[in-house]
Amino acid sequence: MMFAAALVAVLVSLGLAMVRAILGPTMFDRVLAANSTGTLAVLTLALIGFVAGRPEFLDIAILYTLLNLIGTIAVLRYFHPSEY
Amino acid sequence: MLYFASAVAVTYAFWLVLSGHFTPTLMIIGAVSSVAVVALASRMAVIDREGHPIYLLVRATWYWPWLIWQIIKSGLDVSRIILSPSLPISPTLINVKASQKTVVGVVTYANSITLTPGTVSVEVEDDEITVHAITRDGAMDLAGGDMDRKVTRFEGGAPA
Amino acid sequence: MAVIVDILSWIFLVAGGAFCVIGMIGLIRMPDVFARLHGASVTDTLGAGFIITGLVLQAGLTQVSAKLIIIMGLILLTSPVATHALAQAALHAGIRPKLAHDETGGHIAGAEAGAGEDESSNS
Known part of the structure; x- marks a missing residue:
């Protein structure tokens, strides 16, 4: 039950990150949204593991x-091959 | 050599935690592959005092809790800013001085700045870091140099 | 005892979910890229931290907790690197942050020519 609550919150945040990825005026907004999506996906995976009981x-x-x-x-x- | 041994130990501990099986076959395979990985990495010359700063682990016991406490405090501040309807931000760009002597120290300082919500290190030079802060107060806090002194003590320099 | 742990992990999980949503609201509301980074950093540190603390409390002293702590450590090590790379790349691409106060006096660390427009040409 508690995992489901956190999972809903994480999924809502995923939706908000998607909104920024679609709106984002520059490329960097979209990369930032993708980066946040990655972190949220990690949390989603961890929570799904607990909901399904499969570590x-x-x-x-x-x-x-x-x-x-x-x-x-x-x-x-x-996009900037001369750096990094 | 000491760094080689400690890197193997850390890699092997990571293997054991991920595996969770303690049969002889798997433990031997794990030992062989950790030695192989660290041998490959040392060909890239990354297993040395700078690339594998395991000696910081002792001082990390007081630095990391302090950093987590800073993260929670400034995270609450940023959350309050985000949720208030008027969005009271005053973005500030500021140069702060990094008084650390080693590269590891400067990297630790820059990453600590970025990790605390509300401040992001934008550019790093040898002894100067350009920071973007979401409020002027946060920038002034950072310019006060409290975190700089903590990191300098963390990397083993003299407490300035 | 189990009840206390349950209540604590409820608190941590709900707080973590709330901070995730707050960070993403910041990502939507903030005016430019550099300000949005701060919103995303709330999600990366407080949101992930509280949710994983709640999960660790539920898992107890097992291998699962060790893996969760490894995940948290990796997030704390990698998220500032990604954020810094993003901020630096945005600055080098010629995007200027909208500032209320500029305390640098036009000098940005690492750039020889100050905060000029010629920076985008030599990058």
């Missing part, structure tokens, strides 16, 4: 935390 989801969450950083840096590097 294996946490391993995916660990991987996703690392991929989130690499994804953000990769996009920034793609």
Whole structure:
């Protein structure tokens, strides 16, 4: 029950991040929204693992935390290859 | 060599936590792969005092709780700003001085600034960090140098 | 005893969810990229921190807690790096923050030419 409450809150925040990703006037707003989406996806995975009683989801969450950083840096590097 | 051994120990502990199985086969495979990973990493010359600052772990026991307390305090401030209808922000760009001697110290300081909500380090030079703060008060707090002194003590310099 | 732990983790989970929503509201309301970074940083630190603390309280002293603490540590290590890279890239792309006070006197650390427009050309 308590996990479901937190899950609803996290999903609402995911929706808000999507709104910013669609609105975002510059590329950096969208990358920022994607980065927040990554963090929220990690939390969603952890909460789903608890709701379903399957702790294996946490391993995916660990991987996703690392991929989130690499994804953000990769996009920034793609648009500004001279830096990083 | 000492750093090699401690990096293997940390990697092996990470393997054991993720695996959770303690059969001999899996433990031997884990030991072999942690040694292999650290050997590959040391070919890249990242296993040294700068790349694997394990000696900071002792002083981290008082620095990290203090940092978490700062994060909670400034996070509540930023939440209050976001929720108030008039959105009372006064974005400020400010240069703060980083008095740390080592690269690890400056990186720790810049990351601590970014980690506390309300302040983001935008540019880092050798001993100067340009910070974007959401309110002028937050920028002035940072310019007061409290966190700078804490990080300098954390990296092992003299308490200024 | 179990009741106290349940109540505590209710508090932490609800607070964490609330901070996630607050951070994302900040992401929507703030006027420019640099100000939006602060909203996202609330979600990354307080939102994730409180939710994971609540989950750790539910899991008890098990392997699951260890994994959750590893996740929290990784988030705390990686989120400032991503935020700083984003802010620096936005500045180098020529986006100027909307400022109420500029205390730098036109000098930005690491830039030789000050806060000029020629910075976007040499990057």
